[in-house]
Amino acid sequence: MSSKLEALNRWVAEVAALTEPDRVHWCDGSESENDALIERMVAAGDLIELNSKTHPNCYLHRSHPSDVARVEHLTFVCTSEPDDAGPNNNWMDPAQAHAKIDALFAGCMRGRTLYVIPYCMGPIDSPLARCGVELTDSAYVVANMRLMTRMGAAALARIEREGTFVRGLHSTGELDPHKRYIMHFPEELSIKSIGSGYGGNALLGKKCHALRIASWQARSEGWLAEHMLILGVQNPKGEIFYVAAAFPSACGKTNLAMLIPPESYRDAGWKIWTIGDDICWMTPGADGRLWAINPEAGYFGVAPGTSAKTNANALAMLNHDAIFTNVAVTADDAPWWEGLSDAKPARDWQGRDYSAASGPAAHPNSRFTVSARQCPSWSPRAEDAQGVPISAIIFGGRREHLVPLVFEARDWTHGVLVGASMGSETTAAATGAVGVLRRDSMAMKPFCGYNFADYFAHWLGIERPGAKLPKIFHVNWFRKGDDGKFLWPGFGDNMRVLEWIVGRCCGSEDAVETPIGLLPHVEDLNLTGLSVPASRLDALLHIDTEGWIAEYESIGEYLASFGARLPARLREEHRRVSSLLAADNPEPVTAGSP
Ligand code: OXD
Ligand code: MN
Secondary structure: OOHHHHHHHHHHHHHHHHHOOOEEEEOOOOHHHHHHHHHHHHHHOOOEEOOOOOOOOOEEEOOOOOOOOEOHHHEEEOOOOHHHHOOOOEEOOHHHHHHHHHHHHOOOOOOOEEEEEEEEEOOOOOOOOEEEEEEEOOHHHHHHHHHHOEEOHHHHHHHHHHOOOEEEEEEOOOOOHHHOEEEEEHHHOEEEEEOOOOHHHHOOHHHHHHHHHHHHHHHHHOOEEEOEEEEEEEOOOOOEEEEEEEOOOOOOHHHHHOOOOOHHHHHHOOEEEEEEOOOEEEEEOOOOOEEEEOOOOEEEEEOOOOOOOOOHHHHHHOOOOEEEEOOEEEOOOOEEOOOOOOOOEEEOOOOOEOOHHHOOOOOOOOEEEEEHHHOOOEOHHHHOOOOEEEEEEEEEOOOOOOOOOEEEOOOHHHHHHHHHOOEEEOOOOEOOOOOOEEEOHHHOOOOOOOOHHHHHHHHHHOOOOOOOOOEEEEEOOOOEOOOOOEOOOOHHHHHHHHHHHHHHHOOOOOOEEEOOEEEOOHHHOOOOOOOOOHHHHHHHHOOOHHHHHHHHHHHHHHHHOOHHHOOHHHHHHHHHHHHHHHHHOOOOOOOOOO
């Protein structure tokens, strides 16, 4: 055994002594290993084979009904100093956290197999990639990690070469919400998760490693680990501009990443390439630009609402070799979810005969897991070791009111303020109330592994002499009119906004200055083939100064909640925009006025 792997072997032995599995299996990531695991899970009822004619090699997993989403209230960042985790995280003292969770791990794998999953986040030969090892007692996790990461022999070889890796220990435990914790120890580069088999709680390479732990590493090493999709916009000249975009969970990142342009655009030669749909690691390159990789190798996407109309690329990649979690099935065992088609569900996500009275057939946070390469718009540049250069960063939220379709930040500092101020109405991706407005800075509220105040400072610090940073934009596809209907059609038509954004990056598009940033005039948007009445377009781009003054007051309160650690530069930028808004207000509201 090489000395580089001794630490790994020692850790596996320690975990086995604590958890007492019947056997230990080192995953090599091979097809035969996967086939055997799938066969065992089907025999045990953990996976259900779907229609092998319409959906070859597709399986359905039904999770425990109390285990259907990320659990932010049970997710902890355990740093020596509570302030290093910050008000944006739940904190626990590391020694106390280890003791609490190790007590739950004791003997929890009796009768089970402990799987050792070496994985690499990012192209296997990329200097920007990082490795980890997940120890888990869930074969479902192994099958998902095989799709979501570069898992197995090649990752183990890289770990052996480098000697460093993030340690993730996971057990489904008793699937008891009262014995469920997702704990992060960024100072030790380790993760411990027990009591859930679901998504981000259990596939530790994803949110736990690639965002919470990686964001901590990124700060100390001078890069950014972000909750962003990455796409390439190819124009009729054949030039490709890469764009990274942050949206909170279940706000359409997968749809945007795989966008199919409207017919008039396709005819003119526009095309979208997909690099990633959820996570982006960006590093300043020698040329001053930010270079990005997608650390993931697959998609763990929200199923409901995915259809031939909203995301034909996603649908095309889901008819073979995919795992579905908590979707419904039709009478002929095809996967089904709300919004997919007019077909009727026969059984709901819990396996019950479907009845409209028991709520949605598919769970609102039901998911698909699939290899990224199956996406028709998959870009081969996703395997580029050096990554792709980012021309624009987009922040976006789900806002029914106030926030216009698109605006551009004046400069990097303003862009960081725009990202830090992001607000969005909550979705089913996490447990808790849906539709409530919350601040979700850079869409990282659930995922930043350290104090947001330090994170904002890190973002500001990315602007160094010689840096050629991307322009920063904000979009909102979700604004509604007085009639309660969405003003913008969204989906493929978001291409029109992307064209303006890319045009701004190369100086070919016009904009109008407002206190909150630069907006297109309606005529700056390419609206060929779009039948949205002019009044709705005006409403989409309208700036309600009084509404924005109130918004900036609420942003100010939010920023103040980070106390003295908040960078002064961000506070000043907030003051600057607030005074622009006050100066722009035609009828200043005086105290006591109605
Ligand atoms: C996800 C999420 O699964 O953000 O990507 O919840
Ligand atoms: Mn996500």
